[in-house]
Each structure stands twice: as C-alpha cells, then as structure tokens.
Amino acid sequence: MNRKREGMMKQEAKEDVKQKILDGAKHLFARKGFEGTTVRQICDEAGVALALVSYHFGGKENVFYALFDSLEPGLLKETYDLTDPESDFRKFILEFVRFRMSEPELINILQQEVMMQSPRLEKLQEVMFPVWLLLRNILQAGKEQGQFQFESLKHTMYVVVGTLVYSRTSSFLEPLLESIPGASTKESFEEVVAYTTQYILNGLQRK
Amino acid sequence: MNRKREGMMKQEAKEDVKQKILDGAKHLFARKGFEGTTVRQICDEAGVALALVSYHFGGKENVFYALFDSLEPGLLKETYDLTDPESDFRKFILEFVRFRMSEPELINILQQEVMMQSPRLEKLQEVMFPVWLLLRNILQAGKEQGQFQFESLKHTMYVVVGTLVYSRTSSFLEPLLESIPGASTKESFEEVVAYTTQYILNGLQRK
DNA sequence: GTCTATACAGAGATAGAC
C-alpha cells in the first residue's frame, strides 16, 4: 500500500519533471541550437537540478530525441486515397500548416538540423520521411491525372517543400514590412492556409 | 629596404593564413553551426596553429563576421528601374539563384542564424536587407502595374523568400527521389533558374 | 607571423546526501 502510493507519487513527479525538461529544451534548442544549448540552461529553464537530465534521459542527446518521439504529425491521420490528388493536396497543405503553426519550435529545430546535416538527422528523417513520401505520391498522382503540370518531380519537391517548411516564426522580414498597412496584424491560421494553398497550386500550373 | 620587404612578406603570409582560416570556418560553420564549431577545428581545417584565430581576427565571433564582410551580393549590381517589374523579377531570381549556388555555405549559415534568431543576426541583416527591400519593391511595383496578382504583400514576401532561399544543398530529400529516373543527375544552373522562375511567377498568378 | 604550452572558464556527467 505504502509502496504503491509512493510509486504513483514518483510516477507523477517524474512525468512532471520530464515534461518541464522537455519544454525547456524545446524552447532553448529552437533559439540556441543543439550545440548552443547547455544542460545547465535547460535545467534552469525547467527549474530543476542539473543532475536530472542525466537521470531521466541519460544525456542531452536523448532529450533531443525525446522531443520528436512524442511527435505524431496529425498530417498522416487523414486519409489520402489519391483518387483526387488536388483535394488530397489541399488537405495535406492544411494539415502541414496546422502542424507548423502548432509546433513552430520543432519545425525550427528540424530546419536547423537539416541545414547542417547533423548527425542527429537520421532519427528525425524517420519522423519526416512518411510525410515527404506522401507529398511525393500526391504530386506524382496529380501529374499523372493531369491536375498538376510540371516536368521535374525533383525540382517540384524542392520548391514545394521550401514553401511549406519555411518558417514564418522568425521575424527577420518584419522591419521591412512594418510600413505596410495591416502587415503587423497577426495572421490567422485560415489566412495562412488559404494563401499558401493558392500560391503552391498556382505554382504547379493547376488548370 | 629590409623592413619594407619584411612588411610585404608579412602581408602576403597574413592574407594567406587569414584566407585559409576563413575558408575552413565557412565550411565548418555551414556543417556544424557557429556554436558547434570550435576554434581548434577551424585551425585544424586550415592547417594552422590554434593561436592564429585570436591573432588575426580577435576571436571566433569576428571570424564569423569576416565571412560576410567580403560578401557583396552580385544581385544588386544589376539595374532595376521597376518600369517592367516582371522583367526585373526574372533578373532578380536569376541573380539570387546564382548567388545561392555560388555560395551555398553562406546561405546555409545565414539560414541557421535566421532560424535561431541569433545575436549575430543583426549584422547579417545589414547584408541582406537591401536584397529583401529590392524584392519588396519589385513585388509592389508589379502589383500596382497589374503584372502580379496577390492580396497580401506580407504573405507574398514570405512564400517567395521561402522558395528562393530554401537550400537544395542539403540532400535530405534524396533518399525519396532516388527511384525517379534522372533525379540523381546534377541539375544545372539554368535548369534551377528556369524552374524556380516558373514556379514563383505562376504562384503570383501572373497573367 | 607562427608556433607550443598553458591558463582558466565552462561543458556534460556522476557521487552521494537527503
């Protein structure tokens, strides 16, 4: 009895601390990068003692991977039967933008790792591979069925992925856009989806 | 006489070592990031002694900035009079892709820094600001003259910059594209320019 | 100008008390 109660308390406390570490790490990795973030910073941010990263995760690297373990891109929960590629593509863009806006820090981290082709990328690829494979299949089906027109699937993948993944989180363009009326207004999810969808579909010369 | 000759020799040797350090640093920053790169690695890569980074540049940070000091994006050397925005835009894309393909590592580094909104970004902004300003003016002129159709300049800036800047250097999509016939062929400069131009202009609903 | 050797701060990880 006593033991069981202790066990539960431990469990709860453990989850709490682990989550606090993960939250702090996500925030710091996004802003400082993996190498630029120290275990001390993570623990300070989480408000826990230095030793707990090693205790719960066994090192900084495992904290990093744990960030992506829990990640199940909602994207793939939808059904894509490829009978109507344009409709599938619209759904895909919608879900991707939803993912990007709900987890901007993870997208940010992912981007950094891709840029530097980090040794940690292999595991991240496992997460993203199904997503890019789906995109590939949608594009290919769309071409075959005449809904999209393009010559090179490879080039198309790159420009489309570039458009999708490019983060609006970083505000480096802001100083340039301040003078524009209404530009400082926070854009809504629907707005971004509509805009991105239109741009990409136009880019693919949809009839 | 003797002194003068010594001075020249020093100058030559200095330039040589400085350049070797810059080259090594560029390569390493692109692959490991600023924080992930050590001065030791830079000097090993350059084949010089550890102390020389401090001697010539006064620290790692200044090596970083020096990488962008010498950078004059050829982009801006062209003339853009905005009387024919579409033509200007095509020229802009051409020059931007040329820049991206000639300095992939700098683009890579720039992207990393933008992602993490690093404290070094301020100086990098100075380099890129004129470029994005020019793009903004071209888009705005094109809209006013009816060559481009879009509602929000802000959104348009983001999707276009995303398309332009997204690096094809990183090969994370390769495993997905291997099965495609001809995909492993190295794409040519002209090919990438043509493709990017078409995608973006279509995206802007050019008539 | 360039090198080797070293100082000193900071990193990640662990030991051991509670």
Add this chain to the structure above:
DNA sequence: GTCTATCTCTGTATAGAC
C-alpha cells in the same frame, strides 16, 4: 526522485619561444 558538490574533459584565449 531530487538535490548539491565535484570530477573530468574540452572550450577559448593568451604567454612566450622562435
């Protein structure tokens, strides 16, 4: 499970010989 104190290694920067 969590904390503090500490170990060890590696980081940047400098001192001093050549």
